[in-house]
Amino acid sequence: MAEAHPVHGEVHRHEPPSGFIRKWVFSVDHKVIGIQYWFLALFSVFIGMIMSLLMRLQLAWPTESWGFLKTLLPAAAENGTISPELYLSLVTMHGTIMVFFVLTTAPQGGFGNYFLPIQIGAADMAFPVLNMLSFWLTFVALVVMILAIFANVIDPENAAATVVGPIGGWTGYAPLSALGEIAGPGQGTGVVLWITSIAFFCVASLLGALNFITTMLNLRTRGMSLLRLPLTCWAWFTTAVLALLSFPVLLAGGVLMLFDHIGGTSFFVPAGSYVNGQLLVAKQGGSVILWQHLFWYFGHPEVYIAILPGMGLTSHILSTFARKPIFGYRAMVYAIFAIGLLGFFVWGHHMFQSGMDPNTAIVFSVITLAIGVPSAIKTFNWLGTLWGARIRFTTPMIFSIGFVSLFVSGGITGIFLGQSSVDIPLHDTYFVVGHFHLIMGVAAIFGMFAGTYFWFPKMFGKMMNETLGKIHFFITFIGVNCIFMPMHIMGIAGAPRRYSSHDGLAYLGDGFKPLTKFVSFAAFVTIGAQLIFVFNLVWSWIKGPKAGENPWEATSLEWIVPSPPPHDNFAGHEPVVHHGPYEYSVPGAEKDYTMQTDPERAASAGD
């Protein structure tokens, strides 16, 4: 292939677009699209956090009447309290928005879009127009989802309803979510809007996954063999494969549920259902558990989609700031594959209490515990990377170390829940809530923070403030442990999830009230501390010190281009790669890092 290239390094130049709309709105530049996804996630995470604030307010003071609630939601909170139905709709929307519009957008669509092409040495993604369509379809999905919150307002017959939007949880279990308006106010229009939004999101994600896979297979620059790719690229690639194979299953389930609502079918509604005083004669009979299978076959790979980019990024950042190659690069790649592959065979662990044969439960349980093996390999390799290193404790580094800590905390409680017998008392309790929040709501978010602090200089050309970053880290790290660790204790005691109040539960008593209040206070403080992060972002963007090309002295390809990079990334040249991505502290080298494009000074063994 070397002989077939016409001019050494010269490629087709892309002229940058002109005009505000083509440059910043309907841009096909992967960098602009990445930032658009990132801001969509930032906006969504604030909506999700506000909802969690309201939930924590209700849990800590269940009987209190709040004036501002009456003003804010005159129909849904007319006596100043959050009713059980309103609480459930907050649970539903908080979960849906956070899982889809934060955890599935920013790590992959945000950072992945921005940095995958640059890290592999390409000028853009394989299909730039498709990339733009993916983002705008995700945007439309978010708009529809927000409309679903106001379903009772959209549906004039139910304007005085006491609920806000669908109440089935982000998991949307049938039959409640499949029955339509007869199940209650907001369960018709609200659920239809919710499914429509998710369906758009599925299609957008599939188009994005297609782009990622094709780009990584086809657009790598000269010398960039697969085993010279940074681990971020491997993580994005595997995440894209997971998305490609799991989102269609959710789409299938969503289409079936949509048909149940607007087509009069009964894929998920059992025959002879008696709901709110009415016998549903028109429904021919379907299966409730079918929804669970379809949802969780998607749902489990989805949580790996949420965490894998963070793992890749952690590997990348730990190596960079420990000034050491990642310990066991090949093992890390295989571990990512193993986690991705095994993730398709464990969906039943979300259905242990659905009446399944205990022998089937054992099979799912064993495979679930087996995922602990590649995860442990990754964790030990991260520790091995840090062992004996001269660590540079920058903000991205401490967030990545925090990621490892929280991944261990959250992952270990997964081992508890993965055993079908232990799951019997722990299912649907706060133990589960603590587990998935630690792993998704915190570890994955720490991955996003680490990515932001690491790549902000490259994206915006300015350095973020280190002091504010460290304050943000310490308050957040301590805060999230204060919020989510007590939940495990409450879960073991039997505190149920999705309840708007634990008052009056005889087996729980009043003993957990102080702890509940403590968790709520910790949540208020931690959420407040995120404003430090936002302030840091805005302040640094406006007044931060200018960032050079390679402020972190890192080795991958994004650090050889200006900050921010030009429209076609490498200004018309094709970078040639001679080294692996983690050549730090190479013995005999003059600097403690060797860029991937540095001239070949040695014959490398097996690289």
Added chain:
Amino acid sequence: MGTTITTDVKVKPVPTGGGPFDPGDPKDWPPGYSPDDAREPAKYRIGMWVALGSISMLFAALTSAYIFRETKPDWIAIHLPPALWMSTAAILASSLSFELARRALRRGHHPLFNRWITITTVMGLCFLLFQIMAWRDLRAQGVYVNTNPHSSFFYLLTSLHAVHLAGGLIALFAVTAAALRSRMGFRKRNVAEVTAIYWHFMDALWIYIFVLLFFL
């Protein structure tokens, strides 16, 4: 992987090049052809196979839903509308004609390509027409989407397939229009090749759905 400084190890360069995606010597490239264009056939081919993977997963999920439901005792199958035999014949014929068109294009025989691609488009339209006839036939019998589980799956699967096929038909229109206006440059040829892969997949998918709905 670690790199150590040694200067006397002889590493033999790995010979590369050749293969179906090799763009050949730049001297032989048509005017306006750039290295980016050289990458495109492989890129579109990979993209199309990846897309077909996800479409397969969609119909796999629906298949498992179908089988899940079919095994219940209250299952009543609807009668096979005869128009479906015609639509199956039409789509099989269209795949055949598309393949003939593609080979003609490869050999650079444009008049032959034009003829076969037009026939393919017409056959594709006939497929949709026969599908519509089948739906009207069932409606006339009083079989709607909510009549019974089998009819629900029938309408669902056939309409999802038709939506995907319509997408392919739009691409086919574009290719046919370009062909008839003699605008089949190297970029349009990539589109034609990749649309062919998609079209054959839609054909195979239809056969699969047809067999699943009425013979399994």
